[in-house]
Amino acid sequence: MEFLVVAAASLMQGVCNNLSPDYTPGFIHSLCNRGDIATDLGAHLSSGANIWVLGSSNFDIATTRWSALDAPNISIVVEVATEDDVKYANPNNLPFLAYSGGHGAIETLSGVENGIQIWLNQLDSVSISEDSQMATFGGGVKSKHVTDALWAAGKQTVTGGCECTSLLGPGLGGGHGFLQGWHGLISDQFVSLNMVLANGSQITVDQDSELWWAVKGAGHNFGIVTSVTSKIYDVPEDGLWSYKSYFFTHDKVEELYDAINRYLLKGGKQPVDLINYSFFFNYPDVDPTHPLIAFFILRQGVEAIEEKYAAPFDKLGPVLSMSDKGTYNDLPMWTSNAEDSPPCQKSGLANVCFPVDLQTYNPTTQRLAFDTFSNFTQKYPAFNNSLFLFEGYSLQGVQTIDDESTAFAHREANLLVAPLIIYQPTDKERDAQGVAFGEKLRQIVFQGSGQDEMFSYVNYAFGNEGPEAWYGYEPWRLERLRSLKAKYDPNGRFNFYAPFY
Numbered sequence: 396m397e398f399l400v401v402a403a404a405s406l407m408q409g410v411c412n413n414l415s416p417d418y419t420p421g422f423i424h425s426l427c428n429r430g431d432i433a434t435d436l437g438a439h440l441s442s443g444a445n446i447w448v449l450g451s452s453n454f455d456i457a458t459t460r461w462s463a464l465d466a467p468n469i470s471i472v473v474e475v476a477t478e479d480d481v482k483y484a485n486p487n488n489l490p491f492l493a494y495s496g497g498h499g500a501i502e503t504l505s506g507v508e509n510g511i512q513i514w515l516n517q518l519d520s521v522s523i524s525e526d527s528q529m530a531t532f533g534g535g536v537k538s539k540h541v542t543d544a545l546w547a548a549g550k551q552t553v554t555g556g557c558e559c560t561s562l563l564g565p566g567l568g569g570g571h572g573f574l575q576g577w578h579g580l581i582s583d584q585f586v587s588l589n590m591v592l593a594n595g596s597q598i599t600v601d602q603d604s605e606l607w608w609a610v611k612g613a614g615h616n617f618g619i620v621t622s623v624t625s626k627i628y629d630v631p632e633d634g635l636w637s638y639k640s641y642f643f644t645h646d647k648v649e650e651l652y653d654a655i656n657r658y659l660l661k662g663g664k665q666p667v668d669l670i671n672y673s674f675f676f677n678y679p680d681v682d683p684t685h686p687l688i689a690f691f692i693l694r695q696g697v698e699a700i701e702e703k704y705a706a707p708f709d710k711l712g713p714v715l716s717m718s719d720k721g722t723y724n725d726l727p728m729w730t731s732n733a734e735d736s737p738p739c740q741k742s743g744l745a746n747v748c749f750p751v752d753l754q755t756y757n758p759t760t761q762r763l764a765f766d767t768f769s770n771f772t773q774k775y776p777a778f779n780n781s782l783f784l785f786e787g788y789s790l791q792g793v794q795t796i797d798d799e800s801t802a803f804a805h806r807e808a809n810l811l812v813a814p815l816i817i818y819q820p821t822d823k824e825r826d827a828q829g830v831a832f833g834e835k836l837r838q839i840v841f842q843g844s845g846q847d848e849m850f851s852y853v854n855y856a857f858g859n860e861g862p863e864a865w866y867g868y869e870p871w872r873l874e875r876l877r878s879l880k881a882k883y884d885p886n887g888r889f890n891f892y893a894p895f896y
């Protein structure tokens with residue numbers, strides 16, 4: 396028996412006995428018609444697990460994704476309830492995919508045809524160690540649950556900035572977050588991971604394991620993580636954070652990005668406790684003919700953003716400015732990344748990203764990118780909910796880790812930049828138009844950067860960038876990944892999320 400899946404024979408048999416011919420796809424019939432499969436799928440599943448087929452009550456909830464473009468084709472969902480559930484062999488060699496937060500949007504996911512989705516939503520436990528230095532998290536836990544559970548104990552750790560993504564979806568590809576300036580990436584916090592490999596075996600990966608290097612940046616390609624133990628930290632200064640935000644009109648592009656370079660990024664020396672973040676977006680109530688630029692300064696440990704950081708941006712004359720103080724827990728709400736914020740919703744839209752890492756802003760290029768974004772979204776209203784994101788996290792904690800020690804290769808990048816093309820999918824022509832638009836915007840900022848090689852954060856990737864852009868251009872990196880792959884997943888069962896074969 397070759398890879399993993401889980402399910403209980405009794406449940407599976409129940410599903411097979413109760414399938415309605417009205418809604419049951421041929422795939423399920425063929426599955427159910429083979430008693431050996433029902434038997435092989437069963438017997439090991441815990442009582443809390445479920446199997447959902449098309450038409451059953453939770454199938455849509457389980458399979459709805461953040462982006463409707465290039466979604467995997469799922470025929471059956473196995474909702475696991477225990478770590479052991481995620482190990483049963485599937486004798487039929489069906490493709491399978493882990494699902495935690497459902498925000499994975501890379502186009503390589505469309506390679507899943509008639510697949511089994513392993514839904515990890517019940518694996519959401521958080522357990523703090525006795526010495527309060529570590530916590531163990533279930534393999535499907537979401538960022539918000541991590542933050543809230545740790546907060547209740549006066550603790551925190553690095554998660555993605557968005558409440559609705561999981562810990563491990565981002566973490567296995569590196570994982571950027573608000574606390575990375577102090578502690579490094581999400582994956583830099585890993586102490587050990589329990590994983591189920593392609594052959595169905597359960598292993599623990601830690602610093603003494605061959606896979607340790609690979610799971611920190613290319614982990615989606617090697618197994619399903621059923622739980623992870625990570626470092627946690629005391630919440631400092633009562634968790635105090637503050638922010639100041641600005642909306643700028645189209646005439647401020649060059650001055651704004653020049654000021655960010657000068658006063659915040661400072662050639663890669665942005666203070667550890669400061670984050671800057673901006674995006675282009677359309678807001679016709681304020682300007683019906685051009686996009687606006689939203690810009691945020693976030694800072695830990697202060698009651699208000701100090702004059703020395705705010706003054707250069709105040710001077711630019713925003714159309715609107717807001718500020719507040721609160722705690723670390725308010726950051727997702729302030730930045731529109733909370734569970735109820737628009738970016739967290741799974742509303743049937745295509746959400747396609749075209750990431751490129753930058754070191755600094757080229758104000759001339761920012762102008763060209765802005766005008767291109769503006770002209771296109773004005774001309775084609777179907778795309779006018781799109782955003783162009785510019786994230787400037789602090790980097791000290793990321794860069795104290797030797798970049799050869801992890802598969803995550805891009806520790807020097809100061810800025811995560813990504814057009815996010817958002818539209819209601821209708822046909823292939825619109826998809827192609829959206830892709831061409833996103834790629835054009837990306838190429839503008841890349842060409843303007845003067846960089847020779849394009850780095851694309853794997854968790855934001857569209858899918859056409861290629862393994863070097865995701866995992867690094869030094870030949871030894873892909874050689875090492877491929878060698879590990881040949882040993883741990885020789886048949887390429889984990890080849891749907893940014894593969895490197």
Ligand SMILES: Cc1cc2nc3c(=O)[nH]c(=O)nc-3n(C[C@H](O)[C@H](O)[C@H](O)COP(=O)(O)OP(=O)(O)OC[C@H]3O[C@@H](n4cnc5c(N)ncnc54)[C@H](O)[C@@H]3O)c2cc1C
Pocket residue numbers: 461492493494495496497498499500504515534535554555556557559560561562563564565566567569570571572614615618619620621732738739854855891892
């Ligand atoms: C609104 C939004 C905000 C974001 N913010 C951030 C951010 O702040 N920082 C950041 O780094 N990224 C961020 N991302 C990108 C994010 O890292 C990816 O979208 C990631 O794929 C989301 O993981 P998920 O579990 O939510 O999605 P899923 O689609 O469930 O998972 C993505 C892939 O991860 C793998 N996977 C998931 N769980 C496991 C597991 N337990 N074991 C093995 N493989 C697993 C599977 O291959 C799966 O296809 C953001 C994305 C969105 C949409």
